[in-house]
Amino acid sequence: MSSEDFDAPGAPGIRPTWASSAKDMVTTALGGSRLWATLGHGILNEVYWPSTGRPQIRDLGFVVAGKAGWHEVKRVQHYRISTPEAFVPLPSVVHQGDGYRLELEFLAHPLRDVLLIRYKLDGEGFKLYTLLAPHLNGEPINSAFAGEDLWARQGETALCLRNNSGLSCTSAGYVGVSDGWQDFDTNGAMTWTYPRAADGNVALTGELAAGSGTLALGFAKTVAGARTLARSSLADDYDDVRSIFIGQWESWGETLTLPYLSPELHRAAGISASVIKIHEDRTFAGAVVASLSVPWGSSHDDPGGYHLVWTRDTVEAALAMIAVGQVDDAARTLAYLIGTQAEDGSWAQNYFPDGTGYWSGRQLDEVALPIILMAKLKALGRLTNSAPVEEMVRKAAGFIVRNGPMSDQDRWEENAGASPFTLAVTVCALVAAADFFEEDERTYILSLADCWNERIEDWTYCPGGTLCAATGVDGYYVRLSPKPADGGIRGAVTVRNVAQGAIAATDLVGMDFLYLVRTGLRSPNDHRILNTVRVVDEMLRVETPSGPSFHRYNGDGYGEHADGSAFDGTGIGRLWPLLTGERGHYAAAAGQQVDPYLEAMVHMSGQGGLMPEQVWDTDAIPRLGLEPGKPSGSAMPLVWAHAEFLKLLATQATGRPAELLDEVERRYRGHPPEARQWHWRKSSPFMQMPAGRHLHFEAAEPFVLHYSLDGWRQTVDQASRETCFGLHAVALTAETLAGCESIAFTFYYPRRDSWEGRDFVVERTPDEAGSTSTGAGVPASIAVPHA
Structure with missing residues (x-):
């Protein structure tokens, strides 16, 4: 038979x-x-x-x-x-x-x-x-x-x-x-x-x-x-x-608006635009998945892979489409994101195009970025203040207000704490969202944005850190600082894709700080920015046969093992072409040559012009198809990489990054503000603040502030009032604090009949500017708006 x-x-x-x-x-x-x-x-x-x-x-x-x-x-x-x-x-x-x-x-x-x-x-x-x-x-x-x-x-x-x-x-x-x-x-x-x-x-x-x-x-x-x-x-x-x-x-190609380019860059731009277009869903219009691939797919059977929507990647793609004239595509993406927003104002860490969540993390940047996309469309005259848009912005801003500035995960989805990238887009989102609120709420949101912006360096800049001696600088932005409860910038970061585990936060640097420049919060010539550019150029940059590229951070383990075998939960982090684009964006802002970075991204592409998530960074392994400066076994194409390439092309032509909002540029002009009011929370406490500022204590539940301005010789109890966004607050004006060197305080929670169990102290330091001015655009009166 x-x-x-x-x-x-x-x-x-x-x-x-x-x-x-x-x-x-x-x-x-x-x-x-x-x-x-x-x-x-x-x-x-x-x-x-x-x-x-x-x-x-x-x-x-x-x-x-x-x-x-x-x-x-x-x-x-x-x-x-x-x-x-x-x-x-x-x-x-x-x-x-x-x-x-x-x-x-x-x-x-x-x-x-x-x-x-x-x-x-x-x-x-x-x-x-x-x-x-x-x-x-x-x-x-x-x-x-x-x-x-x-x-x-x-x-x-x-x-x-x-x-x-x-x-x-x-x-x-x-x-x-x-x-x-x-x-x-x-x-x-x-x-x-x-x-x-x-x-x-x-x-x-x-x-x-x-x-x-x-x-x-x-x-x-x-x-x-x-x-x-x-x-x-x-x-x-x-x-x-x-x-x-x-x-x-x-x-469709006739509708693309590309700047004048060399034939090689023009071809790469056409491919990049089409790659993003291809990744948009039609059953769920506006959904853009991260990649039609499964990283190291030939070694495992991951049901998720990268054919999922990450709000961050999707907004990056939408901003790139705006940069090449495809505004309708970006508007569809905004409408789709409105449809997938959770009731609390957040978005799932990632989700299938129908909105079904996959991973369960929460990332503050993924809540902020849709507001930035909204603002870009509004600036182009392609957005009216419809009820769904207003509701999305109000819910997202409310989530940021209640949960910021610390994020449960950074943009690499690995650690909780304060990331320069997340802080940058969060501050910008608050500024962009302010006009969607009534006067008291708007004043409060802007006050919070100013406070967080002024404190970015407190959370993420390390003067005299361990990397200074090797790189010849006097300080640098860290990749991420843990939450204050975990030690803050002096704490340890658990690197989850390597065997050695915890590393001091001050020993880790990444490219995330460059978004401070792209979003208009810091000048490209800021001494701290220049310092950190030098550090990452020395520690993360690798010159490959295709051109320069960068690691996500020193000690990264998300990549193949040394023998070229697939990432299996641990490995060695490889080079990311999208980071070549991020470094190119800084070069554009600093008046430097951009072409080397654009050309490198093109040369790192595969045979069909697709840009990978990572490229190989060491000696070739021919039997595995691994060559230095060429795609590794990670995702290819990566929509975010193609988006970064298109945005860099547009930035080179216009001189303006896609993420830069006019209202943010007007408010901060590349410099940290002198916030009139500082906001103290247990999730983002501080032990020092400049004199001449109002002090605002906030919590998610009613409390009594038990405080003293003279070392506990005399005490005052002040009950909190319910304010907007579901918060409760006590406000002490600069006049109340005048003349005291510090304030000692603790909290009593009436609903729980419970004391905090520890005392806190905030020392008031001289205002370095010698002024108690309200800072960039902040009204002189303190705002404690009621719900």
């Missing part, structure tokens, strides 16, 4: 994985279809349907077999890839091997949920076979069936692969045991014709009846639906479908 009489052996197969994250290209149509495809190693990788958050296959590859042997083209790795234009993602791939030439074109159908693959094999005596690995709904357990076409199902999702010239023979099997690759490896030819492989990690194999033709891979809720879509697409005229696809992308 032949194998076609038996189900495939070897259930359930080996542990599933995704494809390599090193993509050549990503593509989608701009019509009504809901399908996104990725290419890597010259073949089809993950296909996403019906949204960008749902990968449906691992890969679809090809075997070329002849009398002298067989070749799996993705392993031969001798191919080139091209597109009609930089911003038209219609990839053509030519594989060249020993005696054969295989041409492939991957066309996302504009009107149907189908991917078409046109193929042509040249070479005497060769036949072509396709290998398809379903991974429907991102689930490891699928069922596969082989007949006149190939199909698979998992729950209410199905696919069908059909060839317009037919399949000579087909087989279904279990990966690693009875799949097509194992058949060729064992028998040197396709000899197995199993009709079914149920409930496992499955694969499908088909021999293509002719050397040229068109494959159609369709997706639907049912097998019948997927088959109908595949057959209908093959009935369409391929050249007509192709013309529609190209025409839609060319029409």
Whole structure:
């Protein structure tokens, strides 16, 4: 009996994985279809349907077999890839091997949920076979069936692969045991014709009846639906479908506004804009996932990967689209973010395009950035103060007020505390949100923004730190300082992706401080900024064959191990092209050359022009495809990297960073303010404050402030009043504090009938400016607004 009489052996197969994250290209149509495809190693990788958050296959590859042997083209790795234009993602791939030439074109159908693959094999005596690995709904357990076409199902999702010239023979099997690759490896030819492989990690194999033709891979809720879509697409005229696809992308490309560029940079700009456009969902318009890839995907089966929405990455992408004239895209993103905001005003750490949360952290920058996007759209005249917009801003600002300035996670999603990046965007968001509130609330928000802005250096700048001697400076901004309860800037940071654990906060630097310049809070010539630029250039910068790039921070472990093996929870942090862009933004602000950074980002791209999350930073490991200055096994493309590139191009042309808001620039002009009022909270306490300032005590519940201005010889009890944003406060004016050198205090909480259990002291130091002026735009009167 032949194998076609038996189900495939070897259930359930080996542990599933995704494809390599090193993509050549990503593509989608701009019509009504809901399908996104990725290419890597010259073949089809993950296909996403019906949204960008749902990968449906691992890969679809090809075997070329002849009398002298067989070749799996993705392993031969001798191919080139091209597109009609930089911003038209219609990839053509030519594989060249020993005696054969295989041409492939991957066309996302504009009107149907189908991917078409046109193929042509040249070479005497060769036949072509396709290998398809379903991974429907991102689930490891699928069922596969082989007949006149190939199909698979998992729950209410199905696919069908059909060839317009037919399949000579087909087989279904279990990966690693009875799949097509194992058949060729064992028998040197396709000899197995199993009709079914149920409930496992499955694969499908088909021999293509002719050397040229068109494959159609369709997706639907049912097998019948997927088959109908595949057959209908093959009935369409391929050249007509192709013309529609190209025409839609060319029409879109005509709306791009790119500055005058060299041919190399112009091509990279077109690719970058199209990459961001491709990553926008259509089922959930405005959702932009971080990457249509799974970092180090070929080593594990992560159900999340990077095909998730991070509010931070999404806003970065929207700001980049504004920079190249795609304001409508950014407006859709803002509307989408309004739809995914939580009732408390925050956004989930990351989430699927439908809004379902994945990780559960809270990051203050991800609450602030949508307000900045709103402000940019408002400044362009593309936003009216509609009820949904106003509600979003008020809820987000309220969350920031109640929970800031310390964040539960920094932008690298690793640590709690005060990050210069998070502080920068948070202060800017408060300034931008102020006009959405009545006078008392607006005054309070601006007062809080000024106080936090003035205190940025208290939290994150380290004079005389341990890194000074090695870099020749007298101080620097740290990567992050822990929350005050954990020691603040003198505490330790737990580096979660390395084995050694805690590192002194003063021993860690990162690029985060550069956003203080980009957002207009500090001058590029500020002594502290100049110091830290010198430190990061010496400690984090690496000159690669592609140009300069930077580590996230010293001691980072998010990257491959020394031997090139995949990150598995620990590793060695590699270089990030987006940080090359961030350093380029500082160069632009400081009047330095920007081209070296732009060109480096381009040269760090993959064969198809995609920019990776990380590039390799040490000696080449050819067997793993790791070369210095070239993509590592991390995510590729990274939408944030492409966004950073586009924004840097625009900054070079206009002299203004995309994140800079007019109201912030007018208020601070690159310098810390002299805040009229300082806000004391247990989450952000201080032990010193300049004389001549009002002192505002705040808590989330009613309290009695028990205090003394003369070392506890005389005491005063003052009950708090409920203010806006659900806070309770006691305000002491500068006049009340005049003449005292310090204030000692503690708290009693009536609802709990409980004392704080410790005393606090704030010393009043002479105002270095010799003035008690209100600072930048702060009214002279103290504000304790009622709810």
